[in-house]
Amino acid sequence: MRFFALPGELQKRGVLGMNKRNADYVMRYNPRRLYPLVDNKLETKRLALEDGIAVPELYGVVAIEHQIQEIASTLTDYQALVIKPAHGSGGSGILVLDGRMGKFFRKANGSLLTIEAIQHHTSNILSGMYSLGGIPDKAILEYRVDFDPMFEHISYQGVPDIRIIVFRGIPTAAMMRLPTRDSDGKANLHQGAVGLGINIANGETTNAVHHNQLVERHPDTGHEISGITIPHWDNIMRLAMQCADTVGLGYLGVDIVIDRKLGPLMLELNARPGLSIQIACGQGLLINLQKVEKHSHLPTNIDARLELAKGLHLSEDIMKVIN
Amino acid sequence: MNTTFNAKGWALALILLGLTITAYKAYELGLPLTPEQNAEVWTVQAQVSFEGTGKPAKLSLYIPENTPGFMLLDEDFISSRYGLTIAKTHENRRADWAIRRAKGMQTLYYRISVARSNLNVDWDSKPDFPEAPDYEEPYASAIKAIIDDVREESADVESYTLELLKQLNSSAPNENVELIRDKATGIGQWTDEIINVLKGVRIPARTIWGIDIVDSANNAILRPLLQVHNGDNWLTFNPETGSEGIPASFLVWKVGSRDISSLEGGNDLGINFSLTRTYTELIDVARQGAAKRDSFFSEFSLLSLPVQNQNVYQLLLMLPLGALLVVFLRTLIGLKTFGTFMPILIAMAFRETQLFWGVIMFSLIVSIGLMIRFYLEKLYLLLIPRLASVLVIVVILMLLISLITNQLGIERLLSISLFPMVILAMTIERMSIIWEENGAREAMLQGLGSLFVACLGYVVMVNENLMYLIFVFPELLLVVLGLCLWMGNYTGYRLTELVRFRGMLDKEAK
Numbered sequence: 001m002r003f004f005a006l007p008g009e010l011q012k013r014g015v016l017g018m019n020k021r022n023a024d025y026v027m028r029y030n031p032r033r034l035y036p037l038v039d040n041k042l043e044t045k046r047l048a049l050e051d052g053i054a055v056p057e058l059y060g061v062v063a064i065e066h067q068i069q070e071i072a073s074t075l076t077d078y079q080a081l082v083i084k085p086a087h088g089s090g091g092s093g094i095l096v097l098d099g100r101m102g103k104f105f106r107k108a109n110g111s112l113l114t115i116e117a118i119q120h121h122t123s124n125i126l127s128g129m130y131s132l133g134g135i136p137d138k139a140i141l142e143y144r145v146d147f148d149p150m151f152e153h154i155s156y157q158g159v160p161d162i163r164i165i166v167f168r169g170i171p172t173a174a175m176m177r178l179p180t181r182d183s184d185g186k187a188n189l190h191q192g193a194v195g196l197g198i199n200i201a202n203g204e205t206t207n208a209v210h211h212n213q214l215v216e217r218h219p220d221t222g223h224e225i226s227g228i229t230i231p232h233w234d235n236i237m238r239l240a241m242q243c244a245d246t247v248g249l250g251y252l253g254v255d256i257v258i259d260r261k262l263g264p265l266m267l268e269l270n271a272r273p274g275l276s277i278q279i280a281c282g283q284g285l286l287i288n289l290q291k292v293e294k295h296s297h298l299p300t301n302i303d304a305r306l307e308l309a310k311g312l313h314l315s316e317d318i319m320k321v322i323n
Numbered sequence: 324m325n326t327t328f329n330a331k332g333w334a335l336a337l338i339l340l341g342l343t344i345t346a347y348k349a350y351e352l353g354l355p356l357t358p359e360q361n362a363e364v365w366t367v368q369a370q371v372s373f374e375g376t377g378k379p380a381k382l383s384l385y386i387p388e389n390t391p392g393f394m395l396l397d398e399d400f401i402s403s404r405y406g407l408t409i410a411k412t413h414e415n416r417r418a419d420w421a422i423r424r425a426k427g428m429q430t431l432y433y434r435i436s437v438a439r440s441n442l443n444v445d446w447d448s449k450p451d452f453p454e455a456p457d458y459e460e461p462y463a464s465a466i467k468a469i470i471d472d473v474r475e476e477s478a479d480v481e482s483y484t485l486e487l488l489k490q491l492n493s494s495a496p497n498e499n500v501e502l503i504r505d506k507a508t509g510i511g512q513w514t515d516e517i518i519n520v521l522k523g524v525r526i527p528a529r530t531i532w533g534i535d536i537v538d539s540a541n542n543a544i545l546r547p548l549l550q551v552h553n554g555d556n557w558l559t560f561n562p563e564t565g566s567e568g569i570p571a572s573f574l575v576w577k578v579g580s581r582d583i584s585s586l587e588g589g590n591d592l593g594i595n596f597s598l599t600r601t602y603t604e605l606i607d608v609a610r611q612g613a614a615k616r617d618s619f620f621s622e623f624s625l626l627s628l629p630v631q632n633q634n635v636y637q638l639l640l641m642l643p644l645g646a647l648l649v650v651f652l653r654t655l656i657g658l659k660t661f662g663t664f665m666p667i668l669i670a671m672a673f674r675e676t677q678l679f680w681g682v683i684m685f686s687l688i689v690s691i692g693l694m695i696r697f698y699l700e701k702l703y704l705l706l707i708p709r710l711a712s713v714l715v716i717v718v719i720l721m722l723l724i725s726l727i728t729n730q731l732g733i734e735r736l737l738s739i740s741l742f743p744m745v746i747l748a749m750t751i752e753r754m755s756i757i758w759e760e761n762g763a764r765e766a767m768l769q770g771l772g773s774l775f776v777a778c779l780g781y782v783v784m785v786n787e788n789l790m791y792l793i794f795v796f797p798e799l800l801l802v803v804l805g806l807c808l809w810m811g812n813y814t815g816y817r818l819t820e821l822v823r824f825r826g827m828l829d830k831e832a833k
Binding site: 191 | 657706707760762820821822824825826828
């Protein structure tokens with residue numbers, strides 16, 4: 001692998017850069033007044049529930065320091081749960097508790113926490129440690145996703161999630177992020193999670209990238225990871241499109257997990273979705289974004305849009321027929 | 324697309340505007356573009372003396388008004404008991420001194436400081452064509468012969484004058500020329516004679532008087548130059564050599580006749596010019612020169628502020644440059660830092676400590692602070708008290724470092740009082756969060772990135788030339804703004820993205 005790529009080479013492959021993403025997509029298609037809808041996860045959840053979008057169940061909200069004491073009782077009600085900041089960004093401040101061991105609570109990576117540590121973490125969330133700009137925040141207690149057993153072999157300590165980029169209501173790219181030992185259970189690619197490209201036409205995983213290198217197998221489980229068909233793919237796509245309709249953002253990252261019993265659930269939305277998805281998919285975002293941009297009118301019907309998205313990889317002419 | 328054009332248009336307009344004003348100030352007002360130039364400043368002193376008779380006395384002295392090639396920096400009238408008025412005549416200025424009773428030897432001084440500049444003077448007066456005089460014989464025929472001779476060899480006023488001067492100053496003069504030469508004693512009269520001849524062909528001409536500014540001298544003398552008007556401009560010639568133009572060292576004192584001073588109510592009027600050379604920083608010269616010329620830009624110059632305010636602004640004006648650097652490093656290069664402008668504030672602090680010690684201080688305080696912060700994490704403190712604790716610890720650390728280095732005799736680190744402690748505390752806090760959330764590697768990367776940007780910022784912000792430039796030409800801020808707008812429109816790849824997405828090349832090949 002060369003140490004760097006030339007701008008022309010990236011351009012030819014339709015790679016979207018940070019500056020272009022901000023100027024031509026985020027700023028152009030995402031009105032700033034809508035940001036609070038996705039930046040505040042409580043608000044997102046409320047909107048989603050209103051529109052019948054499946055989300056992890058909300059167990060409770062800690063809004064003031066005083067309520068932190070009550071966490072203990074919530075924790076006894078539910079064996080497993082997630083505590084996260086309402087305004088967190090990039091997955092920061094999320095605490096996943098898998099269950100109890102005596103008076104300790106077990107984190108996703110197996111380490112044990114005391115109730116004091118959990119309360120301190122919650123207090124940090126409230127004081128705005130993880131929120132943008134450090135403004136005081138709320139802590140959300142919610143259902144911990146029990147991920148589909150099919151992912152057991154391809155994930156290491158953590159929840160693999162699916163990220164779909166929805167542009168003007170059309171899914172244009174998708175990937176799955178698999179936590180690894182390196183990434184400490186986190187699903188962030190540059191922290192060492194595996195990025196797994198998904199073909200949006202059929203939900204099949206394509207190629208996988210770990211630390212910017214193509215890989216065939218999960219680095220920890222050794223399980224083959226390409227060529228897997230994601231279950232409920234059409235529903236996942238529909239879910240993503242519904243989210244985009246609900247919040248009204250033109251350029252949106254939708255994070256979805258598949259629960260063993262509940263099926264696809266929307267975890268969170270992102271008004272400034274990252275660019276790593278291009279590395280995972282081995283394809284630049286611009287290719288599909290520009291195809292969608294060419295159409296001044298797009299169908300509003302979800303199924304028509306699903307068809308359109310599935311045809312994006314085809315040539316222009318077929319696009320027109322579908323449209 | 325439209326907005327792209329607008330931003331680019333604004334950027335271009337601002338950059339052009341800034342550069343134009345800068346160029347105007349640099350070339351028209353003569354403000355130097357670099358700080359360390361020294362300029363020769365000449366002080367010309369006119370000493371006028373006369374013998375008072377005990378009656379009212381009035382003394383007039385012509386003083387320089389239009390001085391091509393020189394900037395007037397300063398002038399002084401040393402004439403304690405005299406009333407002084409300055410009269411502006413058509414192309415001259417005249418100082419009129421008056422006193423009720425002048426007895427005994429009276430001495431008055433006029434002193435002017437000038438420096439070379441590329442100042443041009445428009446003598447915009449348009450003279451009337453002179454009447455051809457009735458020359459007396461035998462001059463009439465001699466002049467007529469010369470006039471006819473010269474006309475043969477010339478095309479216009481300029482070439483006519485040149486040819487006339489050549490013939491009149493010829494080393495082998497004919498009898499006509501000789502006749503005229505005998506009439507004139509001294510170069511002043513000689514110039515008058517030439518003017519007289521020129522009247523015969525109705526070419527407007529006059530004398531200008533000035534001093535050669537070459538060397539310090541106690542007895543500088545006025546010498547005349549000949550000027551003829553060609554319908555558009557006054558052209559200047561040396562009446563003896565015929566060389567054209569005003570010599571670079573010639574300070575024009577007066578336009579017109581030689582009578583530079585006049586006296587009423589006194590005797591023995593004497594005038595003496597002396598010259599002294601001194602060196603001054605060019606910026607002072609430019610500053611004074613601009614102020615003398617009542618320029619709009621000098622009125623609004625930062626140099627007109629009180630000195631202590633100037634120092635504050637000198638620092639303040641460097642901030643936009645730091646910001647520009649950050650914009651460049653983040654938008655075009657793609658470096659990651661803690662906070663957008665935090666590195667620039669650190670860089671400002673480095674100004675106090677110098678780079679080397681600054682970096683050591685920064686690294687030391689941040690790493691010790693980080694260790695203590697990790698311990699605080701275990702105490703389960705609330706955010707604000709914890710931040711405050713980190714701040715207190717940072718201050719204590721700085722205190723300790725100061726005390727220790729004082730003992731060791733390193734004075735440099737005593738001047739760290741301005742080190743932005745709050746910024747350091749925030750840096751420690753953010754770094755520890757990133758450390759926990761995204762791992763040590765990311766935290767170190769951003770920490771080093773911030774330090775790197777701070778170092779670059781320091782290098783830019785302590786650059787004497789830049790400091791000087793932006794202070795004297797604050798309109799360059801428009802250029803900075805324009806560049807920011809321009810880069811705000813850059814949607815190409817960042818340099819780091821070329822590395823980040825390099826893996827994309829392999830996949831294509833597959």
